[in-house]
Amino acid sequence: MKIAILPGDGIGPEIMAEAVRVLRALDLPGVELHDGLVGAAAWRVHGHPLPPETLALMHACDAILFGAVGDPACDGLERHLRPEQAVLGMRKELGLFANLRPAKVFPGLEAHSSLRPEVAGAIDLMIVRELNGDVYFGEKGMRTTSDGQREGYDIMSYNESEVRRIAHVAFRTALGRSGRLCSVDKANVLETSQLWRDVMIEVAADYPDVTLEHMYVDNAAMQLVRAPGKFDTIVTGNLFGDILSDQASMCVGSIGLLASASLGAEQTAFGTKGAYEPIHGSAPDIAGKGLANPVAMILSAAMMLRHSFGLEAEAARIEAAVASALNAGARGADLGGNMGTVAIGNAVLAAL
Numbered sequence: 560m561k562i563a564i565l566p567g568d569g570i571g572p573e574i575m576a577e578a579v580r581v582l583r584a585l586d587l588p589g590v591e592l593h594d595g596l597v598g599a600a601a602w603r604v605h606g607h608p609l610p611p612e613t614l615a616l617m618h619a620c621d622a623i624l625f626g627a628v629g630d631p632a633c634d635g636l637e638r639h640l641r642p643e644q645a646v647l648g649m650r651k652e653l654g655l656f657a658n659l660r661p662a663k664v665f666p667g668l669e670a671h672s673s674l675r676p677e678v679a680g681a682i683d684l685m686i687v688r689e690l691n692g693d694v695y696f697g698e699k700g701m702r703t704t705s706d707g708q709r710e711g712y713d714i715m716s717y718n719e720s721e722v723r724r725i726a727h728v729a730f731r732t733a734l735g736r737s738g739r740l741c742s743v744d745k746a747n748v749l750e751t752s753q754l755w756r757d758v759m760i761e762v763a764a765d766y767p768d769v770t771l772e773h774m775y776v777d778n779a780a781m782q783l784v785r786a787p788g789k790f791d792t793i794v795t796g797n798l799f800g801d802i803l804s805d806q807a808s809m810c811v812g813s814i815g816l817l818a819s820a821s822l823g824a825e826q827t828a829f830g831t832k833g834a835y836e837p838i839h840g841s842a843p844d845i846a847g848k849g850l851a852n853p854v855a856m857i858l859s860a861a862m863m864l865r866h867s868f869g870l871e872a873e874a875a876r877i878e879a880a881v882a883s884a885l886n887a888g889a890r891g892a893d894l895g896g897n898m899g900t901v902a903i904g905n906a907v908l909a910a911l
């Protein structure tokens with residue numbers, strides 16, 4: 560069981576250290592951890608955010624633990640050299656098209672939500688975000704219009720097989736939960752979304768036990784804070800899923816709590832190959848201060864054990880330890896506490 564450890568930039572190395580401590584504490588037989596560089600950290604050494612060495616490591620491993628990439632010092636670089644291209648490149652190169660982002664309120668944290676505790680307490684949802692298409696991967700560029708203005712453009716598109724494969728993931732996910740699936744789009748305005756909706760309806764025929772509803776993304780953003788408990792499984796495109804999941808994180812209390820799994824079709828000897836990363840970024844504003852919440856990274860490691868290695872009991876053990884540590888007061892500044900990254904890691908380890 561080979562795992563690529565790619566901490567990346569900013570708080571990435573700080574939170575990854577805690578996830579690695581938790582993994583090592585489980586002392587799982589046959590697990591090998593292989594370190595690699597990604598993002599600005601890789602660009603500084605190799606001149607590229609996703610160098611061939613790192614790509615080869617990603618291909619050679621059964622799963623990838625990915626911290627975060629992004630560094631304000633790189634904002635002026637040509638786009639293909641910016642750190643963020645590493646996470647996009649990894650997802651595309653490995654065909655990781657399905658991003659699962661669970662959001663559930665932890666017992667004892669209801670009062671830390673941006674919502675009223677009784678509203679927050681009902682949250683238990685799964686966002687299934689398409690990860691290989693949409694406006695993030697369309698043709699983009701800068702041009703000059705005929706009247707001499709600069710114009711930026713990014714083409715949004717999905718083809719039907721891209722929508723169909725994420726639809727199947729979403730319907731299967733909903734089947735394993737409450738059987739309710741909400742497809743979020745903007746079909747009242749966008750052709751891309753009209754196709755998305757049409758294909759969702761076609762695929763629904765294969766899943767008679769799932770109830771499919773459709774919601775426009777602007778309404779979904781509103782409903783997510785009005786009555787988030789009404790959602791169970793949400794399926795949506797790359798851009799909308801990116802935005803709605805950050806919003807969902809504050810409904811449960813902090814962006815430092817939400818983990819994710821990015822999965823494709825590739826199967827290894829142990830399970831589905833995947834990359835596991837917090838939903839947040841490199842948080843340059845708190846990087847290097849020991850303040851980052853490592854929970855999202857630790858929970859991403861748990862998702863890895865579940866999806867890529869079939870180690871359900873071990874995944875559940877990590878999740879229970881996190882819930883117990885949080886409930887006992889292990890909280891950093893993001894949750895109104897004063898514990899640092901390592902202290903929160905210690906609390907999770909003690910609860911394992």
Ligand SMILES: NC(=O)C1=CN([C@@H]2O[C@H](COP(=O)(O)OP(=O)(O)OC[C@H]3O[C@@H](n4cnc5c(N)ncnc54)[C@H](O)[C@@H]3O)[C@@H](O)[C@H]2O)C=CC1
Pocket residue numbers: 570574626627628629630631643646814815816836837838839840841842843844845850851852853855893
């Ligand atoms: N998957 C990835 O590698 C991602 C990378 N990014 C990149 O990260 C950089 C920063 O982006 P932002 O928009 O600031 O988003 P961000 O998610 O890094 O930070 C947003 C806010 O949340 C806080 N935050 C994030 N993670 C936290 C944690 N674990 N504990 C406590 N507080 C936390 C930050 O301090 C900041 O105030 C940019 O370069 C961006 O492109 C952004 C999102 C995802």
Ligand SMILES: CC(C)CC(=O)C(=O)O
Pocket residue numbers: 643646647801838839
């Ligand atoms: C850097 C972005 C492409 C990644 C992001 O914001 C995300 O996946 O949540």
Ligand SMILES: [Mg+2]
Pocket residue numbers: 801802805838839
């Ligand atoms: Mg994001």
